[in-house]
Amino acid sequence: MNIILPDNIFSRIISSCLSAEQLKQISFLPSSQITQSIINVDSSVGLIPVMDLLTHKDLFVSSKLGISFEGTLCNSYLYYQGEQRSVEKLTLYGDISSQEAVLSRILFKEMYGSDIQIEITTHLNKQESRNLLIAGDENFVKVRLSKGISFAESMIETFSFPFVNYVFASKEKEVLGNFIKEIKNIDSLVYNKVEKGNFDKKISQASEEYIKSNISSLVLKFDDQDVEGINQILRLPYFHGIVTDIVEIKYI
Known part of the structure; x- marks a missing residue:
């Protein structure tokens, strides 16, 4: 399996909580390149921007895990x-x-x-x-x-709906399903990691403290409201005349 993540503070924290075997499978790319990468490479899972689903409707999307923000902390x-x-x-x-x-x-x-x-x-x-x-x-x-x-x-x-920034997606349903099962407890692992501090070397100490103080704004485990947030945010381009169809997501 290939695990492709955006190179930002939030996905790096997620990656630091994965198993040693999973770490060998991770690669980081700019957010704009991840979707095309999981399409080109078999057995791949990517953490992709929600808006990429406008032009990649055939991808399977996890309804359980991703990155959503509820407050001042965001990307x-x-x-x-x-x-x-x-x-x-x-x-x-x-x-x-x-x-x-x-x-x-x-x-x-x-x-x-x-x-x-x-x-x-x-x-x-x-x-x-x-x-x-x-x-x-x-x-x-x-x-x-x-x-x-x-x-x-x-x-x-x-x-007035949750802001879901990234979703886990794959062109292969089974690959995505197996990966989500493997990381089903990632939310508690991430929160514990942040609570301990010193979780990333690429950002300032002050930023670490800010993230730690506002970590409750970061949502990794989705509920029905987050899934509805994905649906609603994908309808906005249709209502604003940017696309001609409403996207139907293939959730698993």
Whole structure:
């Protein structure tokens, strides 16, 4: 089995709680590349952005485990420059995937009633003057998130359903089912790991403390509300005219 995860703080914590044998099977990729990888490689399971399911409807998806956020702690943060009511352009930076590209447009349409211009950048200036949405570790390296607004919290406040960021998926039902059984207790293992501290070397100590203090915002074991959150978030692009069909998910 191949286990493909996004290279961010949350999936690294998950990986650190897996067995020695599973660790040999793990590879980390940018979020935008994981779905194509599990399609190309047999016996693969990936932790993929929910919005990737818009264009990959044949994948099997776990209804039991993934990554969902309920509060200020999340993988993406908004950073505003100047007056928030007059945002016309948003720059995306970091580990950007379909999740940020699609949902940022929808969120700002709901918040401001107008279409904003989206651009992606690979470089930030020291004196940054753009409105930003940053995804991934860049938020945690220098505690940048202390000046940001949780994207998950903004989505929850606007649409009133859980913000599911990543789901475990595979093109092979049996492979996914077996993997989920193997990691069925991953949530308690992750929470215990975070509680002990010193769980990641790539982020600052202050960010570790922030994650530890807000770990209750991280949901790994899904309930019915989270599954409904997946369904609802995938309907948003249809209601906003981005896609022409409502996606039916193949849950296991």
